Amino acid sequence: MVSFSVQQESSAGAARTGVLRTAHGDIDTPVFMPVGSLGTVKGLDPEEVRQCGYGLILANAYHLYLRPGHHVIAELGGLHTFMQWSGALLTDSGGFQMVSLADLCEVTEDGVVFKSHLDGSLHQLTPERAMEIQAALGSDIMMVLDHCPPFPCSESQARDSVARTTRWAKRCLDAPRRSHQAVFGIVQGSVFPDVRRESAEALAALGFDGYAIGGLSLGETKDTMWEIVSLVISVLPKTAPRYLMGVGLPEDLVEGVWRGIDMFDCVMPTRHGRTGWLFTTTGRILIKHMQYARDERPVDPACACPVCRRFSRAYLRHLFLTNEMLGVRLNTLHNLWYYATLMAEIRAAIRAQRLEAFRAEFYAARQTSEPVTAVGS
């Protein structure tokens, strides 16, 4: 079983530290989870993900259902064994991927019918099936099948999707799962405060092991996003972990924690690594820029990662411009190390009751960014 306990509440903001106990290790929160949709954090060996300090990563039921198939993974001993990840795993149900990747054919009360983004084949996913797939994968935290409306949508659309998400959440909770597996509900409701409140209340009444906030960062303003986050958190039980799905610029982690978020996931550090964007304590840099051609400094002189300890910006730029795989790999490793370090610093700041000062320093470092540093995109 998974359990969560709050350890320290911040005197400033709504932040707190906690421990998420799983059958595959204890996780200090607030935590960022690297994305490993297909059973691999793109480009990295699971040992490297560990080295960065991660003990919990995310995989995706939709992707693994399509390839190689959850039955195959179950036969081979489950996803932890399959991908040789000894830490904890959270699996997303795939509700969001069916909207974003697949051709969503029909949503009925029973479930959804979608066309695979790979070969156009038809598949049906029900709440029970979503749980069955995740049970087969053996993840530590399963996500309910939710119905995420598009952005923008009308209030009545949002209300309908919330009602359905609640009914599906109940069915997910009633579905069989393995003894070590927890289930998180997902709050929907688009940008409508009343609908978000109803969604959070209804899920809280069902009693989940944790609560995610879905359907954000889809195009609404940051102000709206944080308003919704704070509102939802005020409704959810304080004793349960709160997970903000798919949101994750460094600034978002700081702001999310400040408002009481315990868990994050985002493709940002991994995808940005593949496109040459590197996170540093003073901002982001785009490694392909000419100004780094003869720059022998590490990406971030303040970083202790295996990339910054050894390689120059000039070498990373060379690897990137020549499409060498090692470049993507080193960029990804650095970015994930940066994210892990940032979260560790945030936790330390909360424990030391200096989160407000930390937050100010975090932004100040970005303002004093050296002139050669490109920030953008």
Place this chain on the structure above:
Amino acid sequence: MVSFSVQQESSAGAARTGVLRTAHGDIDTPVFMPVGSLGTVKGLDPEEVRQCGYGLILANAYHLYLRPGHHVIAELGGLHTFMQWSGALLTDSGGFQMVSLADLCEVTEDGVVFKSHLDGSLHQLTPERAMEIQAALGSDIMMVLDHCPPFPCSESQARDSVARTTRWAKRCLDAPRRSHQAVFGIVQGSVFPDVRRESAEALAALGFDGYAIGGLSLGETKDTMWEIVSLVISVLPKTAPRYLMGVGLPEDLVEGVWRGIDMFDCVMPTRHGRTGWLFTTTGRILIKHMQYARDERPVDPACACPVCRRFSRAYLRHLFLTNEMLGVRLNTLHNLWYYATLMAEIRAAIRAQRLEAFRAEFYAARQTSEPVTAVGS
């Protein structure tokens, strides 16, 4: 300076073990050199290349001259520092790449004019310039600029290219280089025994630190290739290392060593890794085959590499079919480990005076290949 000493001569065949001493470590021969043309062994961290047991790798002056430029690398402390490789480096001059990749515009007595394969820009490379580039890179072993005729070619074409290669070799030898750098000559002559003999004699008379055999594996039969190799070796000084360029199936390593080759390089283990071919003690397997979908065995149960110690064939197949970068990386790591292990076994067999038995066992293991194993190309 680089020095070479023969340690043990095999009682069977013309094989021998030796030690190549460089400013960046001592290398036991016979040795296989992984290819890192652009200053990276594709997909691997230099530490992983070391872990496999390699102490000498190959980079390419042609590629590094075009990107990022040898002056940039020199400014940044040389290629060892640039790519963070603490072992020894051999740089190929790029003569072969100008034939195979670039648009070779003109070969004159002075040198060659070629169009970059990247942007069509015009460049001139002379023997002196090839040495200047390699001196800037700071490699331990520099290769002369040679003139490799196409295959097939006429005997008079071969004779002309050998005469030019010899004159250029002399100019390379006279060009400035750094005190730790050795220069190897390259024997040409296509498939004509007399021309090959003349080439080897002429180069030996000039006195190089080592001798490469170029222009093979271009389409001639294996029998012809090994005849030429044996002939050339019989002419070259016994005290110098002999390097067979660009040849390297596992069978080729065994046969080359048998005939007296001390050094090999080939893209085979790295390129095959990228296309899903994995080398094992019983033959090659193509990891994408359906038969591995639920195969929880390692690639090669007899292999102790970091891939075989942890990951199943089923997982590697999944990574390959989903185009996940980690798949290519693990395949490459396994293949390079296989090659390093094979060379270590060959050296041990020579030292124990049992190379003939080793060679028989090597082929026997391939004949008893399990039925599921696909061998082919």
